[in-house]
Amino acid sequence: MRAMIISSIAISLSVPLGGCLAKTAVDVVTLPVRATGKAIDLATTSQSEADEKRGRELRKREEELGRLERRYDGELADCRDGDRRACSRAQTTYAELQAVARTLPPAPPQSPDR
Numbered sequence: 001m002r003a004m005i006i007s008s009i010a011i012s013l014s015v016p017l018g019g020c021l022a023k024t025a026v027d028v029v030t031l032p033v034r035a036t037g038k039a040i041d042l043a044t045t046s047q048s049e050a051d052e053k054r055g056r057e058l059r060k061r062e063e064e065l066g067r068l069e070r071r072y073d074g075e076l077a078d079c080r081d082g083d084r085r086a087c088s089r090a091q092t093t094y095a096e097l098q099a100v101a102r103t104l105p106p107a108p109p110q111s112p113d114r
Contacts, residue, residue, distance in 0.1 A: 058105075062104065064100050065101060069097060075089045075093055078090075
C-alpha cells in the first residue's frame with residue numbers, strides 16, 4: 001500500500017517536474033544568447049539616444065551661458081557705478097562667458113523678411 005502511494009506521488013510530480021526540467025534546459029541553452037544581446041544593447045547607442053544626449057548637453061551649456069550673461073550684466077552695472085572690484089569680476093565673468101559661447105554651435109542664419 002505504501003509503495004502504491006509513493007509511486008502515485010512520484011508519477012503525479014514527474015509530469016510537472018518534467019516540464020520544469022525542460023524549461024530549465026531551454027533557459028540554460030538560451031542564456032548565453034540573451035546575455036550577449038543584452039551586452040550589445042548596453043554597449044551600443046542608438047542615433048536617437050545620441051541626439052537626446054547631445055540636446056541635453058547643449059541645453060546645459062545654453063543655461064550656463066544665460067547665467068553668466070545675467071551675472072556679467074549685474075557686475076557691469078556695478079562697475080559703471082564706480083565699484084572697481086565689480087569691474088575685475090566682470091572681466092573674469094566675460095572671459096568665462098566667451099569660453100562657454102565658443103562651445104555652442106552657430107545660430108542658424110536668419111531668413112530676410114520679404
